[in-house]
Amino acid sequence: MNFFALLKDFLLQFLGLFKNLETLPVECMRLLREFLTKLGELCGITMPQWALDTVSALVLIVAILVTFLVLFALMSVFERKLLARAQNRYGPNRVGPFGLFQPVADGIKMLTKEDLVPRAADKVVHYLAPIVMVAPALMLPVFLPFGRGMVAVDLSVGILAFFALGAGTELAVFMAGWASNNKYSILGAMRAIAQMISYELPLVTSALVVALVAGTLSPTGIAEAQSGYFCGFLPKWFVCTPWGFAACVLFYIGALSESNRCPFDLPEGESEIIAGHLTEYSGFKYAIFFMAEYVGMFAVNGLLVTLFLGGYNAPFPFLEWVPTWCWFFIKLWAVALSMVWVRTTLPRFRIDQMMQFAWKFLLPMSFVTLLAAAAWYYAGQGPKAWMSPAAWSASALIVLLSYLLLGTFCFTRRHSATNRRYLFSE
């Protein structure tokens, strides 16, 4: 058997894989490993396991990188177009069909721009900041299950790992802000870090709610826990439960804030502090920040989909013919576009309002959802809770009551404009 025969054989096998779209990506990886083993045999060596692992890991990395970079590119153009539609404009429409190649043009523009580094900046840190920013962001998607059996790193502590890596963003923001040696940059960085720390707590707590009920920290396990239907056809997604709905809303708000999107884009609020920690960045470094932000947003949205929206599961039994990974990306896009919708709709928060909202409403509310989930779990005796009226009513009651109470106490205007404090802006 020579090399070309082997190649032809495997190409045929590869084409054969398209008969079953559901398992296509997984089978591709299997085929790749088989091909490599055969190739080694052809050359007279047995492929060591670690070598196979390394190669397939590299391929996986490339695949995920490409996927998310494409998502980023599409998102940037879709967002601009949607914003334009909301503002009664056309948006990008010159490059390619419907302006779809706009990201390419943008990328070329960014690459060819001059890379400015201020003289007073701490050069090393200034240089490292975008890297520290983008590295964890690109690492985040590997923990997400894109489809049934499709997860790059199936960690039993996946959710913890997700948040642990996500914490690196704060560091990068700090580095960028401090290294720029510019007061707007440092103020923006401080704001951003304050905001991230504040919103990370409800974010993590609402994710914990799901872990509590699903009984696992593994994203795959959580997605699997949401497969199946109750009453025969209704999706068993956690967002359909009272506590899950509350936690999902909290997580969504936290995700908006973590990815610095409107109405939480204070760190980059142009009208207040120019562009915050990005002020002194230009050219490709700026593009990297931008990319990291978008990839991070997609990753957090992917986690939201996994945690609350049933992950890769189809919503109804009659839609199960659509491959699971398609469902994941459909949901991902739905959430991402809803964020654009929010961006076009809501004005920016004032910083004191934002902090109050996080500490006085989101955090207690997320603790309450924890309680409600526990009530659900124990009133409904674990997995049977879906059919237990006691579980539904108990958790709904807890969530509703505390929402009303907290809402009443937090949003009454006790300190009106007279007592404003602008943190990090004076």
Place this chain on the structure above:
Amino acid sequence: MHALFQKIAALPWDQLPQWLFLIPGLLMLLAAFAAVCLRNLIHSALCVVLSFICLGVLFMALGAEFVGFVQLLVYVGAVAMLILFAILLTPASEVQASNNPLSNFRLSSALHAAAGAAVSFLVLAGLLAAIAFSPRAANAELPAQPAAAPVALIGENLLTYTLLPLLGIAVLLTAALVGAALIAKEDSKS
């Protein structure tokens, strides 16, 4: 050339993964050393963060994924941020113009540093000697069952054998939170 290739191929490559921990370990030491030596506080702090990250990775490499990620989450996400904030909130925190005449005297300062270095070197030497001469450390073998700490087991342990310490930690963390907020609060009169 061929012999070299053969020699390299004959190395116990399948044992390679279990020695990979040396990379984060040595990087950690390097970063820690840089942190001790660098004069710029922010640089020091960033090096320490790198050291912490490497420590977390080291934990993961040793099979304790949970602890590794907790290390990342707590140290990189929280402690590092605290340190950086503290550095920014105490401007001119680099010791330059101190009121203490003794510390302005270079010789005293140098003596101070030298004494510290000597003591830490002594400690290092003592520890290394102890490690080198300890028969138990030399003869330790990896257990047949590779060590693993699944989350479920940790959770079970937390709520059974170590329930009391867990409660204690809960109280401690609450007290620390409140206490830290109280201590760092500005005095009303100032």
Place this chain on the structure above:
Amino acid sequence: MDNIVSIAAVLVPLLPLLAAGITAFLKREQRGLSATLVITAQAIACATSLYLLLVAMCEDHGEPGIVHQFFNFPWLTFGNQTLQLGLVLDPLSAGMAAMVSFVSLLIFIYSLGYMHDDRNFTRFFTFLGLFSGAMLGVVLSNSLLLTFVAWELVGLASYLLIGFWFHKHSASAAAKKAFLTTRVGDMGFLIGMFWLYKASGTLLFYDNGAGCLEQTALTTLAHTLAGGMAVSNIIALLIFCGAAGKSGQFPLHVWLPDAMEGPTPVSALIHAATMVAAGVYLVARVFPIFTATGPHSSALVVVACIGAFTALFAALIAVGQWDIKRILAYSTVSQLGFMMLALGVGSVAAAMLHLLAHAFFKALLFLGAGSVIHGVHEEQDIRNMGGLWRKMPTTFLTYTVGMLALAGFPLFFSGFWTKDAILHEAHLWTVSQAPFYMAVAAAFLTAFYMTRQMMYVFFGSYRGNAAHPHESPAVMTVPLVILAAAAILMSLPATPAWPWYEKFLAGHAPSFLPAALFEPGFLQIAATSAAIVFFGIGLGWLIYGRRPLGDTDPLQTVAAPVFRALTNRLYVDEIYEATVIRGLRVLGRVMAWVDRQIVAGAVRAVAWLSFLVSAISNGMDRFLINFGFDSSCNALREYGGGIASCEGGRVQGYLRVLGIGIVVLLGLVAWLLA
């Protein structure tokens, strides 16, 4: 008792007490609130006690005999003994409770008008509530202990109310006198109670056969002898001491006339209608102990004699009094004597009937007197009144009803029938006829002094200094009218033709016996009684009604020394002053001397001794302990300074030492292992 009844029984005394408790915390200005509270509570208590009366009346059908419903609860446990308190509902307590709460209610309402201008209106109502609650407690109690507690509370309320105008020296003195005099009697009561507990092992009256008024205990009491006397008689006499103190019987009567220093509603309520009757009620309550050794036990004889003597004695004094309220007070003492006489001759029914009737008409008289006093601007001397019947017609009419009832005017007034019953019983007493004659004399005197008072107050011409005597407001006259009606109506259950109350007390169904009216024994007594009443009134009219009255009594001209003695209350107070009080004073002096010379000397000796000890200890302290302590402290300070210099506050220094310590420790471990 079933649940509802026991709750009702508890409520009756508790409500006024509660109201008093709340009122005690009100401010002086909250007059309306306090009065409303107390009167409402009293009204509810009155309604409840009427309900209780109804319950008691409906209970006794079927089997003959008295039904005692009771409700006991443990109060105090020491060792294996439990002191129980309780409430009892039987015809005796039900009737008494209804009367007390009803009269109290009327008098509370009357007080609204009478005390209207007083600064301490709120305090007055507090005391009234306290009194009412305590009195109802005495009435409903099923335990001699609870009776005693309530009894003392009643005494306290009486003290507080007599001394209500404590800024008046005479009032505070009268209060003290009342309190101390009744204490003398209560001492006997207390000892009797202890003895009863020792002898019978229980203080409960009724306890399903185990109570001290039930057959088992009574037999034991009757057959235990102490100093040749049956214990039951001794205990009965001791308890009678208390009763005599409260009811103003002869040796202890001195406080009652002085108690008239209190506000008139108080005199009416406490010192005429209810509290002074408590003694009579107590004797009636523990009557089984009195009769444990038979219907003519020595205790009963004593009671009868003292009662008859008191009746005559007080009636005599009343003739010589000038104060409108004092006359009534002595009349009260005299009437209480009548009641005691009835008890002594063995008729509880007659005594209780007279008690109830007397409560109404004496309350009426006192309130009428209050109205008169109010009308002539706080004048109490009857010489300064006269001709008031035109000025105060309502008061006059109701007062006349009361006077006729008290005097025992035949047929239409309750006093006639009840007094008649007592005379009848006394006449039938086989031990002696002396009490009967004394009672007849007292009845005559009663009619006489009441006529005297009427003449002085309402007839003739006005002799007072106050400008315009006037009628009292409706809030005062309406209770008068109600009480007058009651004084007449009370004759209904008292006639021998329809002895409803007597049967009720005995637990029999009532019967209508018109024939009893025409029994020769009754007719004889009734005729006698009517004759002496007519004689008394006629004599009174002859002496006082036919000529204008002045400052000197017509009797004074006839027999001046006798009248002087009467005016001075037959010198009883002076005798007490000379004997008891002086003796006490001497005893006090002796005690003071003992205290000063002997006890104080001992104290001084102890003081000197401790001074000596402390001086020695001081020396030890200074020369032994301080020396050592000081020197060691100095040494500590010296060396401590040296050590402290190591603690330079340099954290890194400490850390350095710590590092060296680790190394040394490592070396040590290595050396030990090697």
Place this chain on the structure above:
Amino acid sequence: MMLQILLAISAALFALGLLAALTRRNAIMVLIGIELMLGAGNLNFISFWKFSAHPETITGVMFAIFSIAIAAAEAAVGLAIVIQVHRRLHSVDVNEANQLKG
């Protein structure tokens, strides 16, 4: 051999932490040194756990988790104290804060 290397790394990290705590005058650096020493301790726990005869009783891991929690609390309180000291003395030199010396 592997355990010895791990322990040597841990010892070196400890010594570096001690060096930072002993030679740097800035209180924040002293705290950082202490954190490093705590990290070294955790590394020891994990290493000994990995080489223990019964790794399924995850004692070392539990120790490390608790130690991290305590370290976090310590860092929070320590830095709060540093900030307050700076507010009082306008310096974070550990040798300046010696007003309680004997």
